[in-house]
Every structure is written in C-alpha cells, then in structure tokens.
Amino acid sequence: MMAPSPDSKNRRVTIKDVAREGGVSTQTVTRAINDMPGINIHTKDRIRKLAEELGYTPSRFAKGLVQGAGTCVGMVVPELTNSYFPAVVSSVVHHATRRGWQITLNESASDPDTMMLAIEQIAPQVDAVIGWSGSGLATCQRVLGRRPLVLLDHPEYPGAAGEVSFDYVHAAQLTLSHLISQGRTRISYLDSAPPLGLSVRAQAFARQAGEIGVPVTFLNAEGSAEGARTAVSSLMETNLLPDALITFNDVMAIGAMKAIAAAGKSVPRECSVIGMDGIAIGELLTPELSTLSLDFNEVGATTVQLVEDLLDGKISPGAMEAKRTLRHRMVYRQSS
C-alpha cells in the first residue's frame, strides 16, 4: 500500500504529469506512448515505463477531439433473450468492426421510462442509431437531431432516416403455396399483435391469402414461447385444430409445437408448423423446425452499409434509396 500520488485528489493522470515527472515535454511523451518516430529509443523506454508506473492512460476524449472522431453507432435492442436479436447484433457488430467502428449496445427495458432514459443516455455518445421500433426508438429522432436513425423491421416510419425491412408478402407467398401443395386446408397464423389489429407480418399473410383465395384464421398470443404454448393449448381443447400453423417467429413456433405435442398430436402429420426468422435453434428441435429464414449476415451487412451511406451523405435521410427490403428463404425441415 503506497500513497497513490502526491496529491490526494482523485484527478486522473494526464500527459503533463508524465512529462513533468520525466523531465521532458508533453511532446516527447506523445511520441513515446504512440510509438512515433523522432525519439531516442532510450528516452522512449524510460517514458513508457514511467507512464506505466504513474498509471497514465490517454484520454480518449482529448485524443478524439484532436484526431477526429471514430464512428460510433448505438444499437438498441428490445430483448437479447430471443436469439433473433443477438443474431442480428452479431452481424452488425461484425460489419461495423471491419470498418473500425464501435457499437455501443443498449437493451431497452419494457417500460417506456427506462427506455427513454437509456436512449437519452446513449444519444449524445453516438453518430447513428440502429434499432427496432419495438424498443420505442421511433419516438426519439428528436433526441438524435441530425444523426441518422435506422429502423429495422418497421417499414414506412417517417421519423427514421433509413430502414431495413422485410418482404413479408413474399414470405407469405412462399409459405402458403408450400402449404397448399401439401394439401393443407385449415391454415392458421399465430400472431403477436400490437394492441390493435394485426402485426405487419400477419397483415402481409392476410393480404396474400386474400390474393390467392385461401382462408387463413388469425390467432393472437403474447410474443414468447410460453405465450404461444398457452394459446395453442387452449386452441387444442376446442378441437378446432388447424392442419397448418404459421407463427409470428421461431420462438413462438417452439411453444406451439410443445403444446401440440402435449395434446398428443403429431407435427407435421396432423399439423404443419412453420416458423419465421431462421434462428439456429430451429434446427435443434424435434421435429426440426421448417421456417422462413433470414440471411442474418445480409441483414447486418445491409444495415451497416446503409448507415455508412447515410453518414457519408451519399444517401439523404428518408430517401427512397434509404429503404432496403430483404427477403426470406423457405427452409424445409421436419415440421412441415
């Protein structure tokens, strides 16, 4: 236990302190610390050692101020417990890192207050924000000012500078034609709906179903495996079991399959189940989950590219080119 410093204050050690203690100019310290040329190797070693002893760490703010900012993107995620989100985060982080950017992560709590707090906290520290509207991000372009907000899976939100959304009508087309070719006639869609009406995904299925004249029943449940399990369980009791069930996402498909199995019915013989997202876990279930799969690498690459273009001014906020639409691929496994 030695005294930490001449001054008992908790002030951080600056380059000046090192310079003074070392009997050199701050310039020499910079050169030593940053491995710059034009310094006696001997001096360099001495100063480096001294800096270490003193516990000197360059201020990232001062450095950033003088050298120009490195890009830093905030990412706001509604829940990390649904593998869908980590899958996207992973890809975004990957593509951002390749560009030398930083990603700072915020998980938005469910209640709006905590959420706004998180956002106001993150906003001043980043050059752009990527997130889902489910995280309540949509309401906060105000806090961001000129910095671009890119919204995932929330088409046509006017406050966003850019968006990456998904062609659910295409997904519906893939799914329905597959189900029909299987001879399924009592098709249901298990939605995780907003307070009123249907989710964007369900709406696309409704539209496509209408288009091709196939009846689809819409159910609703809380958007978790447990929610889906409960909903499908009570559906089973009604004896109105559909012979095909499409779910809002893969996690809900898992819950649905548990409920169907618990009722002693067989997937896919008595009921096809088709999920959406394509998270890795689907392949590990029994039966393995057929699903509408996203190319997560593509999602991340597209999103980061969009942010970059927005930041560079190559694309202006809200422009047509700032709206990207990606498609799902149908992955046939055992559950359908």
Added chain:
Amino acid sequence: MMAPSPDSKNRRVTIKDVAREGGVSTQTVTRAINDMPGINIHTKDRIRKLAEELGYTPSRFAKGLVQGAGTCVGMVVPELTNSYFPAVVSSVVHHATRRGWQITLNESASDPDTMMLAIEQIAPQVDAVIGWSGSGLATCQRVLGRRPLVLLDHPEYPGAAGEVSFDYVHAAQLTLSHLISQGRTRISYLDSAPPLGLSVRAQAFARQAGEIGVPVTFLNAEGSAEGARTAVSSLMETNLLPDALITFNDVMAIGAMKAIAAAGKSVPRECSVIGMDGIAIGELLTPELSTLSLDFNEVGATTVQLVEDLLDGKISPGAMEAKRTLRHRMVYRQSS
C-alpha cells in the same frame, strides 16, 4: 438539393459556425442547445432552429473532455450465437446502464489476428474490459495498461485485474449426488476440451468424482450442438452407451439428446442428460433439459459491481476481493 455549406469541405459543423451564423457568442449557443438558464427564450428558439438547419451536432469528444468522462466499458464476446453469452451480456448491459455507463460490444472472431485487431481497436476507447478468455482477451492486458480487465469463467489468470468464476466442484457435487441417487452407474462427461487435457469444468467433475469414488468417463467433442451430436452418435454405435451424460454446456446437451433420440434410445429412461448454464432454451426442448443453472442476473450484477470497485480503487487489481465465485443451482426437469 441545396449546397450544403459555403465551404465545400466536409468539415463538421461546430458551435462556432452556429454562433457566427446566428450573430451570437458560442456561449449563447451552448445555453440554447443544452437548455440552460439565463437565455432569452426567443433567442433560444432561434438558435436551436438554426443549429438544426445547419446540421449541428455537439462533438462528444469536446463535451467529454470538458465535462469529465462518462464510464465506458468494452465487452468482448466469443460468440453471440450461443445464448449463454447474450444472457450474460444482457445482464451486464442492464446493470451498466443503471449506472449511466456505456457498453461497447465486440465479437471476437475465431482467428487470433482478427481478434487482436478488434481488441486493439476497442482498447483506447474504454475504461475497462469485460470478457471471456475464449475470446483471447487474456493476452492483452498489455494493450489495456492500467485499465482493469475482468475475466469471466477463467479462474486464476494472472493478467486479469478481476475475475468472476464458477464453483464447478459444487456443481459436480450437485450433479453426481443426484445421478447416484437415481441409481446411475455408467456416468460420462462430454467435454469441450482445450487442445490438451480437460476443460476447467471437466477437471472439477473429475476431482469430485474421485473424491466420492464414482467412476466417470470423459469424452470430448467440438463445443457445439453439432459437435456433440456427432460425438454421441458415434458413441451410440459402440453400444457403450452411458446411463447418464453430463455435458459441458446446454448447447452440447441439445446435440447429445438429438443423437440419443436418433438412435432410438429414450431420455431419461435409458440415459439421463444434464446440461450446464441454464439458458432459456433448455425449458423448450422435448424432453425439457435438466441443467446446472446460473443466475444470469447475479452474474451481470457481480461483474459490473466488480468493475466499479476496481475503477473506484476500492479494490486493487489482482487482490483476493477481486476474485468472485458464483454457484450453479440444479434445475430438475425432464431429461434426468
């Protein structure tokens, strides 16, 4: 499309630009932007509008420099695709956000070069780093200098300032006594081993097995569901099926269960399966996975608290108090 600015340079808009255009001092601009008192409400509105038009965004570096840094912690994760990691990240982010800290996330690629790059990139931008040794973090205390490195699940690493590790001997004790009370006699541990020898987890099981005189066979596989599936599949062909299988983690348990089911054997009747981690997916499998479960909230809370104490100097790097050990809880579900 109007010309963006008098100067075609891509220089960012600063407070001075706003002040000049508005015919006021930079002070007034600060007051307007930051909602500070002592400014005519009319002036404030005018300046704010002007700032918006000009596309002015305060430099976070200048602001940080003058106001004192907000804490920023880097988190380096080996893979986001195993839910174990997002579960911990989620909790860490939560506890960090409550303190007003930022978390910047890096996923360390498998190859060492990319990894070192990621770390050197993140290092100057953070006040501390949290991560797993699997991410290669251990080798880089050098880059961090005085800033604390807290290693998760890597006990006794000398380079780390702090560590949060797990009492695997306790876990082994829980598991083995449970299995023995079930009358299991041919117990195997499916490890995901480092190049040589056993993982830390497997070592604890070996030790505890020796302690109580129970024979345990150690197997090895690549640490993924697929790796476990392959390994257990070939095990099934030997007809040397154990009657209890403990796996390195939950993800491997999933693969193991698939392999056992594929061979037409029943879990848990013919073979108990017990995983480790307690990730949410375990409960959604069929049969539901019994596992050694971590309290992820506790993991995050402990880790962030440790970082805080290290940053405040309440605990010195490498001290005894900087080593925290957490315990698993045995969760009995259907697979055992």
Added chain:
DNA sequence: GTGAAAGCGCTAACAT
C-alpha cells in the same frame, strides 16, 4: 532528437 506554440470543440467562471 527535442521542445514551444497553437488549436481541436466545448463549457465553467467571470464579467458586462
């Protein structure tokens, strides 16, 4: 090989 001076963009403290 080293140091002195200037300035990055912002805000706290002190005028006016």
Added chain:
DNA sequence: ATGTTAGCGCTTTCAC
C-alpha cells in the same frame, strides 16, 4: 440576457 476568458488533454506544426 449575453459576451469574454480560460482551459479540459492531446496532437500537429514548426522551430531548434
């Protein structure tokens, strides 16, 4: 209510 001065910690000239 507004402006002036000074300085945060660092690096980039440019001089020696």
